[in-house]
Amino acid sequence: MKLKGKKLLGRSTWGFSEDVCVLASAATAGPMEGKGQLKDRYDKIYPDLYMGQDTWEKAERKMLEDAVQIAIQKANLTPQQIDFYLAGDLLNQNISASFSAKTNQIPLLGVYGACSTSMLSLSLAAVLVDGGYANYAVAGVSSHNCTAEKQYRYPTEYGGQKPDTAQWTVTGAGACVLGKGGGDIAVRYATIGKVTDLGIKNPFDMGSAMAPAAAKTIQTHFADTGRTVKDYDLIVTGDLASVGLPIARELLENEGYNMGQKFKDCGLLIYTSDQETFAGGSGCASSAIVTYGHLLKEMEEGHYDRILVVATGALLSPISYQQGEAIPCIAHAVSFEKRQQKGGS
Amino acid sequence: MKLKGKKLLGRSTWGFSEDVCVLASAATAGPMEGKGQLKDRYDKIYPDLYMGQDTWEKAERKMLEDAVQIAIQKANLTPQQIDFYLAGDLLNQNISASFSAKTNQIPLLGVYGACSTSMLSLSLAAVLVDGGYANYAVAGVSSHNCTAEKQYRYPTEYGGQKPDTAQWTVTGAGACVLGKGGGDIAVRYATIGKVTDLGIKNPFDMGSAMAPAAAKTIQTHFADTGRTVKDYDLIVTGDLASVGLPIARELLENEGYNMGQKFKDCGLLIYTSDQETFAGGSGCASSAIVTYGHLLKEMEEGHYDRILVVATGALLSPISYQQGEAIPCIAHAVSFEKRQQKGGS
Numbered sequence: 265m266k267l268k269g270k271k272l273l274g275r276s277t278w279g280f281s282e283d284v285c286v287l288a289s290a291a292t293a294g295p296m297e298g299k300g301q302l303k304d305r306y307d308k309i310y311p312d313l314y315m316g317q318d319t320w321e322k323a324e325r326k327m328l329e330d331a332v333q334i335a336i337q338k339a340n341l342t343p344q345q346i347d348f349y350l351a352g353d354l355l356n357q358n359i360s361a362s363f364s365a366k367t368n369q370i371p372l373l374g375v376y377g378a379c380s381t382s383m384l385s386l387s388l389a390a391v392l393v394d395g396g397y398a399n400y401a402v403a404g405v406s407s408h409n410c411t412a413e414k415q416y417r418y419p420t421e422y423g424g425q426k427p428d429t430a431q432w433t434v435t436g437a438g439a440c441v442l443g444k445g446g447g448d449i450a451v452r453y454a455t456i457g458k459v460t461d462l463g464i465k466n467p468f469d470m471g472s473a474m475a476p477a478a479a480k481t482i483q484t485h486f487a488d489t490g491r492t493v494k495d496y497d498l499i500v501t502g503d504l505a506s507v508g509l510p511i512a513r514e515l516l517e518n519e520g521y522n523m524g525q526k527f528k529d530c531g532l533l534i535y536t537s538d539q540e541t542f543a544g545g546s547g548c549a550s551s552a553i554v555t556y557g558h559l560l561k562e563m564e565e566g567h568y569d570r571i572l573v574v575a576t577g578a579l580l581s582p583i584s585y586q587q588g589e590a591i592p593c594i595a596h597a598v599s600f601e602k603r604q605q606k607g608g609s
Numbered sequence: 610m611k612l613k614g615k616k617l618l619g620r621s622t623w624g625f626s627e628d629v630c631v632l633a634s635a636a637t638a639g640p641m642e643g644k645g646q647l648k649d650r651y652d653k654i655y656p657d658l659y660m661g662q663d664t665w666e667k668a669e670r671k672m673l674e675d676a677v678q679i680a681i682q683k684a685n686l687t688p689q690q691i692d693f694y695l696a697g698d699l700l701n702q703n704i705s706a707s708f709s710a711k712t713n714q715i716p717l718l719g720v721y722g723a724c725s726t727s728m729l730s731l732s733l734a735a736v737l738v739d740g741g742y743a744n745y746a747v748a749g750v751s752s753h754n755c756t757a758e759k760q761y762r763y764p765t766e767y768g769g770q771k772p773d774t775a776q777w778t779v780t781g782a783g784a785c786v787l788g789k790g791g792g793d794i795a796v797r798y799a800t801i802g803k804v805t806d807l808g809i810k811n812p813f814d815m816g817s818a819m820a821p822a823a824a825k826t827i828q829t830h831f832a833d834t835g836r837t838v839k840d841y842d843l844i845v846t847g848d849l850a851s852v853g854l855p856i857a858r859e860l861l862e863n864e865g866y867n868m869g870q871k872f873k874d875c876g877l878l879i880y881t882s883d884q885e886t887f888a889g890g891s892g893c894a895s896s897a898i899v900t901y902g903h904l905l906k907e908m909e910e911g912h913y914d915r916i917l918v919v920a921t922g923a924l925l926s927p928i929s930y931q932q933g934e935a936i937p938c939i940a941h942a943v944s945f946e947k948r949q950q951k952g953g954s
Contacts, residue, residue, distance in 0.1 A: 271741040272692060276716040278742050319932050347617060348801060355926065356701040358721045362924035366804040366937045371621040373729065373801060374721040374924075376703045384718065388733065395740035396616040397623050456693060456718060459711040579719075581702035587664050592711045 271394070274488025277455040278387065280394040282603065285447030286440055287400070288338035291557030292331045293549075294409065294435025300535045305558040306436070307334045313410055313435065320420075321355065324408035327437040328353070328364045332404045335439040335556075339400075343368045346441070347398040350389050352381035353406045353548055354433075356415060360406045370402065379503050380457070380577030381405045382552040383596040386440055387454035390598075393442045406437035407547030416467070416582060429469040429507050432541035434534060438552025440560075449563055453599040455485040459579065459592045467578075467585055471508025471543055474576040477593035478504060479515035481574055485597050486521070493521055497568040500559065502551035502575035502595070503531040505544030530554035530573075551575040560600065569602040616739070619833025622800040623732065625739040627948065630792030631785055632745070633683035636902030637672045638894075639754065639780025645880045650903040651781070652679045658755055658780065665765075666700065669753035672782040673698070673709045677749045680784040680901075684745075688713045691786070692743040695734045697726035698751045698893055699778075701760060705751045715747065724848050725802070725922030726750045727897040728941040731785055732799035735943070738787045751782035752892030761812070761927060774814040774852050777886035779879060783897025785905075794908055798944040800830040804924065804937045812923075812930055816853025816888055819921040822938035823849060824860035826919055830942050831866070838866055842913040845904065847896035847920035847940070848876040850889030875899035875918075896920040905945065914947040 273279050290307045298309030308330055310316075315323040328351070336343055349370035351361035358374050365372035377384040385403035392398035410420045412433040418424040442451065460480055464473040478501045486492050493499065504512055509529045516523055531545035533554050555573050562568055574597040580589070618624050635652045643654030653675055655661075660668040673696070681688055694715035696706035703719050710717035722729040730748035737743035755765045757778040763769040787796060805825055809818040823846045831837050838844070849857055854874045861868055875896045876889035900918050907913050919942040925934070 272743060276692065321928055321932065347621065352719075352721065354702075356928065357699075357723065357924065357926035359924070359926045359929050361721075362804060362937050362939075363929070363934070365939075366806050369803055371801040371803050372722075372939060373733065374697075376697065376706075376719040376721045377717075378702065388718065391736060391740065391742055395736065395742070397736055397740070398617060456716040458714055458716050459707060461711050579702060579704070579707035581700065581704045583666055583701065584704050584708070587666065589708070592707050594707075594710075594717060 275484055277453055277485060277488035278391060279453055280390050280451055282450050283445045284390050284394045284451050285443060285445060286449045286560060287443045287447045288335050289440040289556035289560050290331045290334035290338060291438045291553040292327045292436055293553055297434060297436050297534055300539060301533060302558045305561060320408055320410040324406050324411050325360045325363050328360050328404055328406035329367050331437040331439040332368055332402055335402060335441050339441040341400060343370055346370045346400045346402050348373055348392060348401045350375055350385040350401060351404045352376045352385055354412055377594055378577030378579050379546060379548050379550060380575040380594050380596045381548050383573055383575035383598045386598055387596055389442050390451045390454055393444060400441060400443045402439055402441045404439035405548035405552045407433055407549040409433045409435045412547060426542055427468050428542055430542040431470055431505050431531060431544055431546035433547040434545045434549040436549035436553040438549060438556035440556050448603055449560055450601050450603050451598060452601045453489055455481055455488060455597040457481040457594045457596050459594050461590050461592045463590045465590050467580060469507060470546060470578045471505045472511060473591040474578055474593045475504055475508040475511035476515060477595040478512045478574050478576050481595035481597050482516060483519055493523055496570050496572050497526060498571040499527050500573055501529045503546035504529045504576055505531040507543045563602055572597055572599050620829055622798055622830060622833035623736060624798055625735050625796055627795050628790045629735050629739045629796050630788060630790060631794045631905060632788045632792045633680050634785040634901035634905050635676045635679035635683060636783045636898040637676045637781055638898055642779060642781050642879055645884060646878060647903045650906060665753055665755040669751050669756050670705045670708050673705050673749055673751035674712050676782040676784040677713055677747055680747060680786050684786040686745060688715055691715045691745045691747050693718055693737060693746045695720055695730040695746060696749045697721045697730055699757055722939055723922030723924050724891060724893050724895060725920040725939050725941045726893050728918055728920035728943045731943055732941055734787050735796045735799055738789060745786060745788045747784055747786045749784035750893035750897045752778055752894040754778045754780045757892060771887055772813050773887055775887040776815055776850050776876060776889055776891035778892040779890045779894040781894035781898040783894060783901035785901050793948055794905055795946050795948050796943060797946045798834055800826055800833060800942040802826040802940045804939050806935050806937045808935045810935050812925060814852060815891060815923045816850045817856055818936040819923055819938045820849055820853040820856035821860060822940040823857045823919050823921050826940035826942050827861060828864055838868060841915050841917050842871060843916040844872050845918055846874045848891035849874045849921060850876040852888045908947055917942055917944050
C-alpha cells in the first residue's frame with residue numbers, strides 16, 4: 265500500500281512511503297558483548313572497555329563514532345553527504361552524541377529518550393527522509409556499562425551488589441543510515457509513546473517499570489495501523505529483560521493480544537546464559553546493537569519479512585529518584601519491512 | 610513565495626510552507642526575571658524560586674508544565690488535541706521534559722541541545738506540522754537558576770564567586786504551539802547547526818565558546834536561503850550575552866556581514882542593568898521567554914515583520930570539563946515571519 269499524503273495515522277503513528285530505506289547499519293560492541301550470543305554479528309568488537317581511550321566516557325564516544333563511520337561507509341557515502349545526524353545516549357548532557365558530532369561534522373539533532381533513544385532517533389530520521397527534509401540521515405546511540413554504572417549507581421570500582429531484577433548496561437553503539445530507495449529494508453511506521461508511570465520507584469527493577477510503556481505503545485501501534493500480532497514475524501522490545509518481558513506479555517494478553525513465541529526482548533538476546541547479567545541487558549545499545557547488528561541481517565537473510573522494534577526507556581535521573589519520584593517510562597516502536605522490489609528506488 | 614516540495618535548502622536549512630503557524634506561545638518566569646526589562650511580557654511570574662513545590666527540580670518542571678498548559682489554552686486547544694510534545698531542558702536525563710510529559714500525557718519526543726533546545730524543539734515541531742506528521746505540536750523548554758547552579762557548578766547555597774564573563778541562568782520556561790493556518794506568524798525556515806569547538810575550556814565564559822557557533826549558523830542560514838542581514842528586522846542570539854555577542858558580530862563582519870543595530874542577544878534583554886547577572890542571561894529559558902513572551906508579541910504589535918532567532922548551546926557536561934575537554938557548541942536558527950493574510954488558513 266502506498267500512503268497518499270496521510271502521514272499521521274491514528275493517535276501517534278507516522279506512516280512512511282515504502283522507499284524510505286535502511287541503506288546500511290552498523291554495531292560496535294564491548295568485549296563482553298563480543299563473547300555473547302551475537303558475537304558474529306557486530307562490525308567491531310573492542311578488546312577492552314577503554315577502546316584505546318583514557319576514560320570510559322571517551323571510550324563510549326569512540327564506539328559511537330566508529331558505528332556511525334562504519335554505517336556511512338557501508339552505505340557508500342561520506343559524512344559530507346549525510347544531511348543530519350540524530351543522536352543521543354545516557355550520559356548527562358548527551359555528551360557521546362555531541363562530541364561525536366564534533367568529530368563527524370554532520371549537523372546535529374540531539375535527542376533523548378533514555379534507552380528508547382535508538383528508535384526515537386530513527387523515527388525522526390525517517391520523518392526527515394520521508395518528508396524531503398533530508399536526502400540522507402544517520403541515527404546513532406551508545407551506552408557503556410562503566411559510564412552508566414558510575415553515573416546512575418555507585419562508583420564503578422566499588423562493585424556494589426545487586427538484586428536479580430537489576431539489568432546489565434550493554435557496552436556498544438549502533439547507527440543506521442536512511443535514504444530514499446536503494447535498500448532492501450524499508451522503515452514503514454513509527455509509533456511515538458506517551459510517558460507512563462505506574463508508581464514503580466526501584467531503579468534496580470527497570471523491567472517492571474518499563475513493561476507498561478512497551479505494552480501501551482504496542483497497543484497504540486496496532487490501533488493506529490489496524491495491524492495485529494499476526495502481521496509481524498517478530499515483535500521485540502528494547503530492554504525489558506527477564507523480569508519485564510513476561511509482565512508486558514501479560515498486560516497485552518489482558519488486552520486480547522496473544523503474543524506467543526514471536527515476542528522477544530533485545531536484552532535477552534545479547535548475552536549467553538553463563539554471562540552474569542542479572543535479568544539481562546539494558547541501555548541504548550541493547551536495542552541498537554541487536555537491531556542494527558543482528559535483526560536487519562536476519563531480514564536480509566530471509567528469516568523475517570516484518571519486524572516491530574519497541575525500544576523502551578526509563579526516564580528517571582538519580583536526582584528524581586533521590587527526591588522520591590516514581591520512574592516515568594516511554595517506548596517508541598519502529599516497523600522494518602522487507603521491500604518487494606529489492607534495491608529498487 | 611510558496612515552496613514547491615523542496616524542503617531541504619542548501620546545506621542544512623528547512624523551508625516550510627507559509628501556513629505553518631504559531632497558534633499561541635507562553636512564557637513563565639521566576640521572581641528576578643519578573644522584575645526585569647520584560648516584566649510585563651510573561652504569562653505567569655512566580656513569587657519565589659520554589660513555585661509552590663518542595664524542590665527546585667520540581668519547581669522547574671512546574672514552570673514548564675504551566676507554560677505548556679497556558680500556550681495550549683491560548684491556542685483554544687486541549688492537550689488531547691496536541692499530537693506531539695517536543696521538549697528538553699538542561700537537567701541530567703532531561704527530567705523537566707519527561708516528567709512534564711507524564712503530566713500532560715502528550716506523546717513525547719525528547720530533544721537535547723543545551724540552551725539551543727528552544728529552537729531545536731521548535732524546528733522539529735515545524736517539520737512535523739509542515740510535513741503532515743502532526744496537526745498540532747507543542748515545543749517547550751525550561752531552565753532554573755538553582756537547578757543549573759547545583760548541577761553544573763557548586764552547591765547553590767555555597768554561593769561561589771564568579772568572574773564577570775560568567776552568565777546567569779534564567780529561571781523560566783517557554784512553550785509554542787504550531788499548527789497549519791490560523792495564526793498571524795509563520796515559521797518559515799529552520800537552520801540546523803554543526804558542532805563547533807574553538808578550544809575554549811572555561812565554563813565561566815560560555816559566551817566566547819558559543820559565539821563561533823552562532824556566527825556559523827547565521828552564515829549557513831544566509832547561504833542556504835539567499836537572504837542576508839537586510840532581509841531581517843531583527844536577528845537575535847539566545848545567550849551570548851555581553852562577552853559573546855561582540856565576538857559573533859566581529860566574526861560575521863570578517864565574513865562581510867555588517868550586523869548593525871538589528872543584532873541583539875536574548876540574554877541581554879531580560880534583566881535590568883542594576884540586576885547583578887555578570888555578562889547576562891543564559892539557559893534554555895533565555896531565548897524561550899524572550900521569543901515566546903516578548904518577540905512574538907512585538908511582531909503581532911507591528912514592530913517587526915521578520916526575525917531570526919539563533920538559539921545557542923554549550924554542549925559540555927561537568928564530566929567532559931573535568932576530563933579536560935573543550936566546550937563543543939551549537940546554534941539552531943528559526944525564522945519567524947508575519948503572514949500577509951492575517952489569521953487565514
